[in-house]
Amino acid sequence: MKKFLLMAVVLMTQTARSEDQMEQGKAVYMQLCVACHQPTGMGLPPVFPPLTQTEYVTGSPERFAAMILKGVMGPITVKGQPYSNVMPPQEAMLTDEKIAAAITYVRGSFGNTSPAVAPSVVAAARAKFVEKKTMWSEAELKAWPEGDAPAAK
Numbered sequence: 001m002k003k004f005l006l007m008a009v010v011l012m013t014q015t016a017r018s019e020d021q022m023e024q025g026k027a028v029y030m031q032l033c034v035a036c037h038q039p040t041g042m043g044l045p046p047v048f049p050p051l052t053q054t055e056y057v058t059g060s061p062e063r064f065a066a067m068i069l070k071g072v073m074g075p076i077t078v079k080g081q082p083y084s085n086v087m088p089p090q091e092a093m094l095t096d097e098k099i100a101a102a103i104t105y106v107r108g109s110f111g112n113t114s115p116a117v118a119p120s121v122v123a124a125a126r127a128k129f130v131e132k133k134t135m136w137s138e139a140e141l142k143a144w145p146e147g148d149a150p151a152a153k
């Protein structure tokens, strides 16, 4: 059992997009994100922003995870268009595995080609920001260390 767990952890921390993770991520996306960001990932500007090659999608995986966990409070500019809405936090609803899958799905769909994200990244973000009670502001997100850097392999 222990050996199996260890193997699972090793497998899950690899950044290649597995079919399973993409499939699980699509299911989460279609259940949760789709109402706002649409099946195409194009969003509904000027209310819901697109997920197509935005700095938040292709940038820091930790930041992406933190946004899903805690939510985002506008105003925020995405691809030159201002949004002043709210993205609700999902930390109480979604497991690390489901959030990682949804992020991986988004980063591998809608014209995005960024590497997969492991559940351990989400778990670390959850632990790091456990005390944070507010949604992220644009200023906080912009100040993210290495925020727009592509994911480390």
Ligand code: HEC
Pocket: 029, 032, 033, 034, 035, 036, 037, 047, 048, 049, 050, 051, 054, 055, 056, 057, 064, 067, 068, 072, 073, 074, 075, 076, 078, 083, 084, 085, 086, 087, 088, 090, 102, 103, 106
């Ligand atoms: C209730 C609507 C809603 C849901 C559900 C929602 N979002 Fe969002 N999302 C928003 C809004 C609105 C913003 C822009 C922030 C603002 O205006 O406060 C945003 C911003 C974002 C951003 C950063 C900006 C960008 O476009 O790159 C990402 C990435 C993102 N959402 C991904 C997701 C993912 C993945 C899910 C599902 C797990 C999800 N969202 C669920 C409404 C939503």
